Amino acid sequence: MTFTFGSFLLIILLSLIVSVLLVNKVVKIDVVDVRYPEIDGLRGYLAFFVFLHHSYIWRYFLQSDEWNEPDVNLFNHFGQTTVAFFFVITAFLFTLKLINSKNKQINWSAYINARVYRLFPMYLFSVGIIFLIVGYLTNFKSKIPFSENILAILSWIFFNIKKGLNINGFENSSLLNAGVTWTLPYEWAFYFLLPLIALFFKIKVNYKVILLFTLAATTIMIINGASLRHFLPFIGGIIAALIISKNIFGNILKQKKYTFLAILLIACSIYFFNSGRKPIPVIITSIVFIIIASGNxxxxxxxxxxxxxxxxxxxxxxxxxxxxxxILFYFIIGLEEAKELTDFEFWSIIALSVFPLIFFSQLTFKYIEHPLMELAKAKSKSSSSKA
Structure with missing residues (x-):
């Protein structure tokens, strides 16, 4: 196992570097200027760590037919701590928008429209692929009552808001995307809670907006059966925004010694905790994020x-x-054949799969995500000029 976790992790990271460099020559995209480039740089690695997290889970799912969290701290944190980072980032960026909008009127309708344009198109594309796969595996014939199918399809279209619903009776439908959509209802709940949060920053918000948005957030959490513990990283992000906006640390956290401190903190979190969802690891995640958001x-x-x-x-x-x-294990290799793979063979396949992952992701960003992001910006400018 040492060879797998050490040598193969390096090989996979090397595969990532080569893949990104090659794909950028074939599918060219421009770097967009943003206020916090370090956060943009962080995101890609977070998503890739989630990929490694689910690769590890697949390794043992193939052998045991049970989808469990990794029993190795590092691979568990690849999933849980990275998601905590994503939640912290979301809360940080949107809280900063509130702080910077104290003397402005916020167009809440335009805000939600921008979120729809940003999240729905790529999500619907990914779910469309899943629907096609399930259709193929069920011979495009209805396997469950129509009403159950409609409920499942609607749930999946709206970010799998109702957990555990199988598409057309296909058992463990969540396997088709490794269950990654569980985070999205939490993101949407936070988006809808923003007008309520705005009150704490003494921003005037129409009471109808507060009621409607809070009702939407509550409905999402009830249908989803959301756990309040997953909102802890959002609190960390709000605190981070307050600290960064007040420039409490100035340029101090940019120093190299704080890079080493951040690495040490993450290492301690991984070593001493088997989960990134516990309060102390979330606090560590928030502290490390503050260091990064400060320009480190x-x-x-x-x-x-x-x-x-x-x-x-x-x-x-x-x-x-x-x-x-x-697709890799079900169609290309085959589940039975995949069960017999050695650790060397399995992780070699994962290393080889990095290129198609980066290639298709860059394609979908360029032709689905980016055009809709630009359209959302254009609509936002149009509505602002009319106002």
């Missing part, structure tokens, strides 16, 4: 053009990697 680029890694281009395709990587793994 980890010796230039996070602010590099390589990392930022990689970071731009995060959402596509996140949504597509689970489906790629399913």
């Amino acid at each position: 680029n980890f010796f230039g890694l996070l602010s590099s053009t390589f990392s930022r281009k990689f970071g731009q395709i995060t959402y596509s990587i996140y949504l597509l990697h689970g489906t790629l793994l399913f």
Whole structure:
């Protein structure tokens, strides 16, 4: 196992570097100027770690037919701590928008429209692939009552808001994307809670907006059966936004010694905790994020053009990697054959799968995500000029 976790992790990371460089020559994308380039650079690595997390789970699922969290701390944190980072980032960026909008009127309708344009198109594309796969595996014939199918399809279309519903009776439908959609209802709940949060920043919000948005957030959480513990990283992100906006640390956290501190903190979290969802690991995640958001680029890694281009395709990587793994083991290799793979063979296949993952993710970013993002910006400018 030492060979797998050590040598093969390096081989997979090397495969990632080569894949990103090659794909950027074939499918060219531009780096967008953003206020926090280090955060953009961080995102891609987070999504890739989730891919490694689910690869590990697939390894043992093939042998035991049970989908369990990894029993190795590192691979468990690849999934749980990275998701905590994603939640912290979301809360940080949107709380900053509130802080920077204290003297402005927020167009809440335009805000939600922008979220729809940003999240729905790529998500619907990924779910469309899943529907096609399930249709093929069930011979495009109805296997369950029509009403059950409609409920499952609607749930999947709306970010799998109702967990555990199988499409057309296909058992464990969540395997088709490794169950990654569980985070999206939490993201949407936070988006809808933002007007309520705005009140704490003394921003005037129409009471109808507060009621409607809070009702939407509550409905999402009830239908989803959401756990309040998953909102802890969002609190970390809000605190991070308050600290960064007040420039409490100035340029201090940019120093290299704080890069080493961040690495040490993450190492301690991985070593001492088997889960990234516990309060102390979440606090550590938030502290490390504050260091990064303060402009610490980890010796230039996070602010590099390589990392930022990689970071731009995060959402596509996140949504597509689970489906790629399913296609790989179900159709290309075959479940029975995959059960017999040695560790060497399995992780070699994972290393080889990095290129198609990056290639297709960059394609979908360029032709699905980016055009809709630009359309959302254009509509936002149009509505602002009319106002």
